[in-house]
Amino acid sequence: MDKKYEKAKEKLKQYKQEHLLIWYDKLIEQKREELLNQILKIDFEQIEELYKQTKRKQDFKDSAIEPISYMDKEKLSKEERTAYEEDGIRVIKEGKYAVVTMAGGQGTRLGHNGPKGTFELEVGEKAPIPLFTILAQTILKARKKYNAVIPWYIMTSKENNYKTTNFFERHNYFGMGQENVTFFIQNELPMVDVKGKILVDEKGLVKLAADGHGGIFEAMRNDGVIADMKRRGIEWVFIAGVDNVLAKMVDPVLTGMAIKNKCFAAGKSVVKNNPKERVGVFCKKDNRPSVIEYTEITDEMAEATDEAGELLYGESHILCNLFHIKAIHEIAKNKLPYHSAFKKAKYIDKNGVIVVPEVPNAYKFESFLFDAFEKLDNMAIMRVKREEEFAPVKNAEGVDSPETASKLYMDFMKHHK
Ligand code: UTP
Numbered sequence: 001m002d003k004k005y006e007k008a009k010e011k012l013k014q015y016k017q018e019h020l021l022i023w024y025d026k027l028i029e030q031k032r033e034e035l036l037n038q039i040l041k042i043d044f045e046q047i048e049e050l051y052k053q054t055k056r057k058q059d060f061k062d063s064a065i066e067p068i069s070y071m072d073k074e075k076l077s078k079e080e081r082t083a084y085e086e087d088g089i090r091v092i093k094e095g096k097y098a099v100v101t102m103a104g105g106q107g108t109r110l111g112h113n114g115p116k117g118t119f120e121l122e123v124g125e126k127a128p129i130p131l132f133t134i135l136a137q138t139i140l141k142a143r144k145k146y147n148a149v150i151p152w153y154i155m156t157s158k159e160n161n162y163k164t165t166n167f168f169e170r171h172n173y174f175g176m177g178q179e180n181v182t183f184f185i186q187n188e189l190p191m192v193d194v195k196g197k198i199l200v201d202e203k204g205l206v207k208l209a210a211d212g213h214g215g216i217f218e219a220m221r222n223d224g225v226i227a228d229m230k231r232r233g234i235e236w237v238f239i240a241g242v243d244n245v246l247a248k249m250v251d252p253v254l255t256g257m258a259i260k261n262k263c264f265a266a267g268k269s270v271v272k273n274n275p276k277e278r279v280g281v282f283c284k285k286d287n288r289p290s291v292i293e294y295t296e297i298t299d300e301m302a303e304a305t306d307e308a309g310e311l312l313y314g315e316s317h318i319l320c321n322l323f324h325i326k327a328i329h330e331i332a333k334n335k336l337p338y339h340s341a342f343k344k345a346k347y348i349d350k351n352g353v354i355v356v357p358e359v360p361n362a363y364k365f366e367s368f369l370f371d372a373f374e375k376l377d378n379m380a381i382m383r384v385k386r387e388e389e390f391a392p393v394k395n396a397e398g399v400d401s402p403e404t405a406s407k408l409y410m411d412f413m414k415h416h417k
Contacts, residue, residue, distance in 0.1 A: 008039040015044040019197065019350065023204035031205065038206040042190060042198075050189075050365050051196040054340045065292060065301070066284040067312040070269060070381035073253060087259045088252025092146045096235040099150060099249045100220075101135060102319075102369075103164060103242035104157035104186040104210045108343065109395045110243075110402075115160040117242045118167050119393065122406045123413075131393065132167060134245045134409070136174035142250035143176075150250060151232060153182045153225055157210035161185050184223035186215040189338075191345050191362045199347040199362055202354050207347055212366025213241070213319070214336040221332035229325055237328060239369070240320045245409045246391040247320055248384070254322055257380045264327035265289075265373070266380040269315035270390050275302040279316040280370065282381050289379035291317045291370040315381055317370055318390050331375050336367040388412060 005024075012018045020039060024032060076084070091097050107116035117135075120128035136152075143150055156164045165183050168174075173181045188208035190198040199207035216239065220226050229237065236255055240247045251268075258266035267289075269282055280291040294302075297313060304312045323331075345362040348354050355361075373379060384390075391408035394400040 004033075004036045004040070008036045011039060011044065015048065017044065017198050020200060020206060022350065023200065023348070023352075027204050031203065035205050038208070042206070047190060047192065047198065048196070050338055050340065051192050051363065053338075054342075054363050063285045064287070065297075066287075067306075068282050068284045068289060068315070068379075068381055070282065070315050070383050071257065072383040074383075074385065076253075081253060084254075084256030084260060085252045086256065088255030089146060091236055091255050091259075092142070092150065092250060092252060093148050094233075095148055096233055097148070097150055097250065097255065098153060098229055098232075098234045098237050099139060100153040100155065100216070100225075100237055100239045101242050101249075102155045102213050102216055102239065103132075104155045104160070104215070105213070105242075106157075106159070106210065107243075110393060111396050115156070115164045115167070115242075116393070117154075117164060119402070121245060121393065121402055121409065124410050130167070131242055131245060132164075133171070133174070135242070135247070135249070136171075136176070138247070138249055140174060140176070146250070149177075149180055151180050151182065151229075151234065152176065153184065153220075153229075155186050155216055155219060156183055157186055158188055158208070159210070182225065182228065184219055184225050186219040187211045187222075189365045191343075191347075191364050193347075193362050199345060202346060202348055204348065207345060207362075209345075209364045210366075211338070213369045214367030214371055216369060217328060217332040217372060218335065220328060226325065226329055226332060235325055236322060237325060238320075238322050241392075243393045244318065244320065244390060245393065245405050246389050246412055248389050249320075251322075254380075254382050257382055258322055258324070261378075261380045263376075263378050263380040264324040265376050266322040266382060267373075268318055268320040268382055268384050268389060270318055270386040271383060272311060272314045272316050275299075275311060275314075277316070281313045282315040282317055282379075283313055285374060289373040289376055289381075291368075291373065315383060318392075319369065320389070321369070327376060331372045334375075336371045338365040338367050340365055 103117045112119040117132035118130050120130050122128050189211045191207045201207040238249050254266050278294045280293045283292045340363045342360040343364045344357045346356050391405040392400045393405045
């Protein structure tokens with residue numbers, strides 16, 4: 001232990017982060033060990049670099065941005081739809097289709113105490129239903145419809161893994177069989193204050209936070225998920241967040257569209273509510289699929305339309321994407337870039353006072369799943385109807401809140417029993 005302590009101390013001195021050990025003596029043996037392990041695992045050079053990046057003005061690479069072509073699910077002819085569907089159904093029935101739910105986020109905007117997936121949504125007369133249960137029902141329905149096992153993988157974070165797995169255990173894995181529900185934990189990175197010092201959490205340990213939904217590929221590789229999928233013969237993997245209660249996670253049309261168009265990935269979009277809506281949209285960047293943020297797009301581009309009057313950059317990315325296992329394997333070979341977000345983070349100060357900030361005080365570093373699109377040659381984009389496939393629970397109230405999601409969910413259920 002002493003050796004480890006000395007090593008950690010040395011490392012902290014080198015990077016001027018000595019304060020991480022100030023509560024060391026007050027910790028119990030087991031926590032001391034945990035703290036030392038945390039410190040030895042941190043790539044301080046990476047953290048220094050990420051902190052420096054927060055001070056640099058972000059200059060967008062001079063990339064060639066163009067609209068990306070998409071197909072509107074509604075406008076497919078009966079023949080096209082059937083052809084896609086047949087290919088997709090074959091994949092599902094042959095047991096080559098899996099679903100991944102990303103549930104490692106902190107859900108800070110919603111402010112629910114516990115994993116976001118355990119948040120209970122009001123659904124009218126019946127008792128409120130946890131988001132995980134809603135997603136499970138969607139998968140169970142598809143299993144029945146296609147008479148196939150659809151393995152479900154759930155990405156958690158260190159912070160919420162126990163509560164998540166415990167929730168599934170208590171719900172008996174929704175009758176899917178424990179062997180068909182697999183959890184994996186994503187990576188974490190330390191949070192730093194405005195001076196670049198790593199925060200200490202309330203327990204006296206390093207303040208860590210999940211490294212963003214883009215962390216999924218690395219986590220799938222490191223936690224053996226890709227290998228497990230290959231073992232099971234999985235070819236197509238649908239990846240979505242935990243908070244879209246209308247996510248159509250088992251979609252043969254999307255799958256068939258990817259196959260017929262020889263794409264290794266496909267993404268669903270909903271058309272922007274208006275040109276100014278603050279969402280990222282699918283596009284082509286340097287001739288590769290990408291998502292451009294609303295902050296990166298000019299008003300002129302945002303308002304541009306085609307001959308049919310459709311927005312050229314109107315396909316919002318809704319975090320509902322399908323990947324071929326080979327694409328996941330390739331993407332996971334390299335790290336995605338990290339972005340920083342300035343957030344409120346509870347921590348313990350030098351005097352031992354627990355600080356609960358009312359305004360943002362720390363940087364969190366995250367990678368985004370859609371940064372992976374640029375690694376692909378092409379992607380099939382399918383526009384779907386918002387009222388049928390997109391009801392996110394993000395904020396405690398107002399837009400994309402339990403109230404709006406609940407209404408969308410109930411309206412949908414009325415017509416799709
Ligand atoms: P959001 O970006 O909306 O984040 O995640 P969030 O954690 O749910 O909420 P805020 O921003 O803290 O309020 C979209 C999806 O990606 C998952 C989330 O769980 C959600 O399903 N996610 C996000 C992860 O799995 N890991 C992360 O590190 C971040």
